Structure formats: structure tokens, C-alpha cells
Amino acid sequence: MRLALVLVLLLTAALLAASFAWAEPLAPNELGRVLILEYHKIDYPEERWTRTPENFRRDLETLYARGYRLVGLNDLLDGRIALPAGTTPVVLTFDDSSPGQFRYLERDGALEIDPKSAVGILEAFARERPDFGRAATFYVLPGASPPNRLFNQPAHEGHKLRWLASRGYEIGNHTLWHANLGKYPEATVRAQLARAQQWIRRHVPDYRPRTLALPHGVYPKEVRWALEGSVNGETYRHDAIVMVAGGAAPSPFARRFDPVRLPRVQAVERELRDWLEHFARRPDDRFVSDGDPAVVTVPAGQRDRLRADLPKGLRVVER
Numbered sequence: 001m002r003l004a005l006v007l008v009l010l011l012t013a014a015l016l017a018a019s020f021a022w023a024e025p026l027a028p029n030e031l032g033r034v035l036i037l038e039y040h041k042i043d044y045p046e047e048r049w050t051r052t053p054e055n056f057r058r059d060l061e062t063l064y065a066r067g068y069r070l071v072g073l074n075d076l077l078d079g080r081i082a083l084p085a086g087t088t089p090v091v092l093t094f095d096d097s098s099p100g101q102f103r104y105l106e107r108d109g110a111l112e113i114d115p116k117s118a119v120g121i122l123e124a125f126a127r128e129r130p131d132f133g134r135a136a137t138f139y140v141l142p143g144a145s146p147p148n149r150l151f152n153q154p155a156h157e158g159h160k161l162r163w164l165a166s167r168g169y170e171i172g173n174h175t176l177w178h179a180n181l182g183k184y185p186e187a188t189v190r191a192q193l194a195r196a197q198q199w200i201r202r203h204v205p206d207y208r209p210r211t212l213a214l215p216h217g218v219y220p221k222e223v224r225w226a227l228e229g230s231v232n233g234e235t236y237r238h239d240a241i242v243m244v245a246g247g248a249a250p251s252p253f254a255r256r257f258d259p260v261r262l263p264r265v266q267a268v269e270r271e272l273r274d275w276l277e278h279f280a281r282r283p284d285d286r287f288v289s290d291g292d293p294a295v296v297t298v299p300a301g302q303r304d305r306l307r308a309d310l311p312k313g314l315r316v317v318e319r
Ligand SMILES: [Zn+2]
Pocket: 095, 096, 174, 178, 214, 215, 216
């Protein structure tokens, strides 16, 4: 009996210690890695390239509970990370402009965003948890066959793109119709990128897609074709290229950060869980904000891991 009591006490102590360790604020480390999550369809049933609306909502809840906060990819590229101390940036990306990402419903002659589409879920979550943030990049296909052409509601496609841009969401280039850029000569590669941008701009004048997601993750024979160019007066310039896989991305302040080869994590059940567990086990590998966007806080002795060309105006502090 006494033994049982001692065991119960020991177990309670262990659990308390564990919950304390969990609650302890994470030390800032702005050289840690960042998850750039990659979603495809938000629909039914759950499959390799499909996340259900409920599971997507649950992903947001899990991320929030574990101290992750949304930042836009463009802000990450610029090293503009304005998050509270102790939290970790996470980036959401959606490829292929499928209908479940952004759907309008007509009710009594008025349009409303389908609460079961990715945008509806994101907006609702941001209203409930304003401190989670509201940001995502949509890699759209303006010239694909249905249902992947600009979210598959032709009457509303322009309105959707303008609404995304006005709400601070990002629109990214994913080529005109998902061309495998490794298969084509320079002229075709450039035309795919310039024409995709031209279509986006037809709906959102002067909008510049700053990032490119490679269809099938395949680079063109020469990467410079994808970075900048001009076709029939349409000039494109991409500040970053995101891949379809590769794991967590290096910190935007790290020497290893390569905007031309930014890895992403596919947001499917298993991969997402594995990465969140990884960062729970290895908090030292995780980007943790210091709360001050003007300061880059790095662990003591790791200053040499910083990029030589840090964005202007940033001050480095070792902890
Ligand atoms: Zn794609």
C-alpha cells in the first residue's frame, strides 16, 4: 500500500515536472528553422494530396497551441518577423488553385466565402485567435483546365484574386498551366512564367508575384530563366523559388538560407506530425522569435552562422 502511494506521488511529480518543462517559454533563437507548409486540395476525402476542411482546421489549432504564428512568405524573405517573444513563425502555401481553397457560396443573391474552404477556415480562425495572424500564399494556375483554373468559379475569379491581394494574402506564380519546366526550352519556360503573371495582373493591376512554386518541383535547365525575364513587354522577377519537399527551411537570417531553393513540408498528417514532434524534441532547432523585429537574437557563439548580407537595419544580439 505504502509502495503504491510512493509510486503515485513519484508519477505526479514526474508529470508536474513534464508540464513545467512544456510551459517554460522557449529561449529566442532566430537561427532556428522554419516550416513552410504546402497544401494542395482542401476537400473530401482525406488523401495524399487532399486535406479535409476539418483536418485543416485542426492543423491550425495544433500549430497555435504549440506556439506557431503565421507570417507571410514575403515577410520571411525580407527578414521582417514581427512576432511575440517565444513564438515560432510558420508559413502556409496552397498550390494549384483548386476549388476547395477558395469558394464562394451564393446566399440570397449575396456572395459569401464558403466556411469549409481554406480561405473561409483561415478567416474564421483569425477572427477567433487574432494573435495567430492571417497570411498565406496561393500559387495559382490561370491557364489550367478546370477545376484548377483560378479556383474554378470563372465568374468570380477576378474578384477572388483582388480580394486575396487586398486582404494581405500573397499570390504566387505556379506557371500558366502547371508546366514541367524541366521539359521545355528557354522560350517556353519564360512564356509560361510571364503569361501567368500577365493573367494575374489582368485581374489585379500591377500586382507582382514575388515567389514561384515549381510545378512537380522541377527546375528549368537553367535556373536564371525562372528568376527574371521579359516576354512581350511582361517583365517578371522572382525573389524566391519554393520546392515541393525538402523539410524545414533554414532561418532567413542563416548563411544556409537560399531563396532560390526553399524547401517546404507537405502538410499531410504524417509529415506534419513528424515535424511538430521533431521541434518538440529539439526546440534548439526551431526558430523562436525574440519579440523585436529590429533585433536578430542568436545563441552564444553562433554568430558565424549568420548570413553576411543581413537585411539592412537589423542588429545582432547573442544570448
Ligand atoms: Zn502544383
